[in-house]
Amino acid sequence: MNAMSPPELEAQQNHTRLLWVLAAMAAMALPQALHVAPWVMLAALLISLWRLAVEFQGWPLFGGPTRIAFGLLAFVGVFATYHTFNGVEAGSSLLILLAVLKLMEARGLRDYFFVLAITLVIGIANFLYDQTIPLAIYMIPAVWLAIAALLNIAHPDVTRSVMTSIRVATRLLLPALPVAVALFLLFPRMPGPLWGLSTADQTGITGLSPKMSPDSISRLARSDAIAFRVQFDGQPPTRSQLYWRAMVLHHFDGSTWTRGIEPIDNNETLTTSGEPFRYRITLEPNDLHVLYALDLPVQVPANTLLSSDYELTTPHRVRERKLYSVTSYTDYSYGAGLSPTMRRLELQLPRNVDPRARQLAQQWAGSAGSPAQVVQDALRMFHSQPFHYTLHPDALSGPDGIDIFLFDTRSGFCEHYASAFVFLMRAAGIPAHVVIGYQGGLRNPLDGYYVIRQEDAHAWAEVWLANRGWVRVDPTAAVDPARVDDGLSAALPANEVPGYVFDTHPWLADLRNTWDAVNNGWNQWVLAYGPELQQRLFSHLGLDYSNWLELALVLLVVIGGVLALVWLLMWWRERKPPASSVVRDYLRYCHKLTQAGLPRRPSEGPLNYAKRVIRKRPDLSEHVKKITTLYIDLRYGESGNPEELSRLVRDFRPQHS
Amino acid sequence: MSNEQPIPIRELSVPSLVRKVSAVIAAANRIILGKEAPIRLALVCLITGGHLLIEDIPGVGKTTLAHTLARLLGLSFQRIQFTSDLLPADIIGASIYERQSGEFRFHAGPIFSNLVLTDEVNRATPKTQSALLEAMEERQITVDGTTRPLPQPFFVIATQNPAHQVGTYPLPESQLDRFLMRIGLGYPGEQAERGLLKGRDRRELLHDVQPILSAPELMALRNAAFGLQVSDALLDYLQALVRYTRESPRYENGLSPRATLALKHASQAWALLMGRNAVIPEDLQAVVPGVVAHRLRLKSTHESSTASAIAKELLEAVPVP
């Protein structure tokens, strides 16, 4: 035991605190380096190094005004970088900067504790960027370190080794795990955000956007990020049927297709034939109001809406992984009756662009007997003339981009073909629009899930034919059928196959499949655990999800139970060391005599006790003598047979006299 | 307590020795009537090789007990009556200048014998007391730069009157610690006193006492006692007792390590006399009054508790583990 000798001790303690909090901060903020502006990390690093120099080299601390100036600078810098304080990057940047600045004036326990609390919040911000398994694995030691740091901040002890700190942190974290799991499963989850998220929050998401310009899809195709996963109930469709519909684009401004005015036409004429496909989709966040579904969705989940374009829309942007079930028919026709308004909309073209294309289309319209013939003409052109399918098309963003594509460069990605095709159709007087979504998908043999990646992003066309309604036409297939049948890597020239495509090496493919399956499990069961899954779990357990009172009660009881169990376990581990069997037996003997009204006085030796007992109860004399003699031999002479004592004590029944 | 010469154990079997001790106790008990417990404690003290302090009011037989023990043990024996003008040299001896030879010669004092009975030790000045007590501790005497060993075995049996009598110099605690035991005799019981009244004069009886135990036999007993097993369980109890005295606010001072050792040895000797082959808590409890009481000073000075009360309180406060 040591008495406090305040100033030096305090300084020593703060030294320990500083080192630990810096270590925890470094570990927690490191993943942020991938997301926040580099200057933020650099500034944080420099200020931390300065603080270390203060500690070890005797550099001066920042004065009050300097600190305030730095603080203001941090705010200004963050605002200049992100134009907002709302949003994960801006918030994280501010937290990081403020935490290191706080270190410049940290005086004791409370300040360091505050910095560590900020550090933990920075830790949670890591997960707002991504929640992948690698990050989760990285965060385990980071959290561990942070808890060890918390211990050392609360109770700095120079003599405590790092290993001891880690050990104490482990002893605290392990029992916390079941509590965490119970809370994770049972704590009521609410759908949707509590406050508006800034658009800056979504910069991390790659995926379709509700418009299509030259380049937009080919850029996506360079990413192997997963867009969604599908699990079919029963027989899956063939690969060429795997058109995943996302959005329909109606309006063309000369270079970019957008959704335009939402069509209000609603004379539903859907006919389907063939077998329906039922499946469940795990959608990665896409920050859209749109869910993806196999062309053409018919039965859709609650809370979603099927537009007249058969876009599957949802009231909230999809910002977390979402699980939903859909039924689709791949054999269908819809929109047989097209209103004049809709017809005008579907024939819209900007004036005075791409004259050569218009001329070609009008020429086809004149010569062909039917709109279907015009479609065939266009497809034949793509097929027979030297069009190339490439991931790196020439820039076509200027005016008359379609003319240049059709007559000069003749190489492009699906968006070019779809765009040019719809342009031609509309110019020929046939209602048409662009559909964007995904095409294809790879089945993971390990878990049977289809994985659709951003590289599968695709654009195709639908044309309206009288009597048939809207018909899907994929001009890309006309150029390069392999795109539809075998996927992107087969369709592209060998030198354009992106490096991430593993499929060339079988064992790499296996590895990728395994990794995908693990990831999928992670997504399905951990990350996607939200209101829906919780509801399923509760109904599985026979709980009424809508009965909040009951739910709260169950929650309290279960979590209380888990806590009690954890505490019991901890108590069990820490209880007094058990006595030797000899002592236990003797205590049992004393207990029996106590019950017979002859308790042993604490200061009484075994022999005196025996004498007293025999005086009071001569009938027990023989037994008591035997036990006492044996006990004395065992305990003080350290000889004899302990089992004999156990037996004697067991047979000792002083109550029946 | 070092034994320079190995003791011939030959015919000295331990049980027979223990029987002899019983005979000593019986013999002593015939002279000092009804005081078996103090006699036994005194013997334990001597077997352990420690010095004995007998404290009680005058006339209860302190000196008689000391005499009896000396005679029964057949040791060379000197008696010193302490007075206020007794000087250290009167005990340990002095170098006297001899005119004939023109040199100093050492004249050994009465302390050079196996058993020294110092009567009324608290009547002498502290200086003289400390000379005696130093000799007790060192078992040798240094005069004028020459060290002279005292005979082996060497015991001091001191008697003293209770401290608060006029004209006494109470022994300081540091000195008291050198006595292994302090025992009191107390008034004799009714029956014993009647026996005293009816019987012959004690001093006369004393003359008839024949030695029963010899010095080597005493040494053999000591060896046997120190060979007795002391289990960890007992040491736990011993340490708990000692710790309590060191920590409890009831006492001014705790037991010294010397006292701890004394407790262990004395309880071993007690266990030997009880015919046990291991020491049990009862043995320890039996020697606590003798060993502990004079080493503890109670905090609240106005309660002058008796030795047995102090021991009882201590034993009650510490549970047997």
Add this chain to the structure above:
Amino acid sequence: MTAILSNALAFIRQRAQTWARNRQGPDGETVILDRRRVYILPTRQGLMYGSMLMVMLLCSMNYSNSMGFLLTFLLTGLGFVAMYACHANLTGLEIGAGRTAAVFMGETARFSLFLTNAGRKQRTAISLSAEAGDSLVTGDVSAGEHGKVAVPLAADKRGWLKLERLVVETSYPLGLCRAWAWVYMNLQVLVYPKPAESAPPLPQASEGRSGGKSVHSGDEDFSGLREYRAGDSPRHIAWKTSARAQKLLTKQYSGSSLEHRWLDWDALAGMQTEQRLSILCRWVLQAHAENLVYGLRLPGTRIEIANGEAHRDRCLSALALFENSATSL
């Protein structure tokens, strides 16, 4: 506003202490802190931690972030575990009263206490203090260990200084909550008066027992040699030196045993009570330091001449408790 708040807090604390005192009753010489008497509340850091958890929870809910939830709940669980660990760090601890040395007024009394850990886990960062917020001692007691601590308490009045309430507390491991126990042992220590900085010289010695002749030279300590005079005791002749010096020399002793002084209250007439006590205290210390034999006379009290530590303590106690009606042992 803050004044009202702190007043309210003080009131609550007062009530809680009264309640605990009535509930627990007085404690004996040793106390085992059982579960029922260890109280626990979050510290300021704990509240901060709670707010941090709230922020994290809101963040996780807003972004529907599963890993965020998991981390938040892990830290929540950690809070609960830390709370238990904090409580368990204290429960089962055995506290025994130790001996406390008397002090002089103005010094700091150190109440010694013994902590025994019968459990199998180390108890870390246990603090003891006379009152929450007072200066405290902190330390660890490893499993099975038995350690001594001294709780400081300023002695600013002579007489008995009582440690009414001992606070045993800990915020280990994470400092999020503070577990404490109030122990009401009858701990007290005597506070002697403050020895005067400057005091009049010691009173003159009174006549010794053996007559005036040897007042200043007792038999105790050798102080030098002088030439033999008729009547000197032959025992005091320094034979060896005499042999060398070819004349008889007598050893001279300066002693104390035969010289005694009375430290008298009445000798200090005309002073304040405390000042008198203070001077007497100084005298006692001085007399003891010089190994003199002395006695103390106070109105109503008289301590016979003697010397030694016990005697000094007796004198100082008398001074400490002089006219101190609230004395009890």
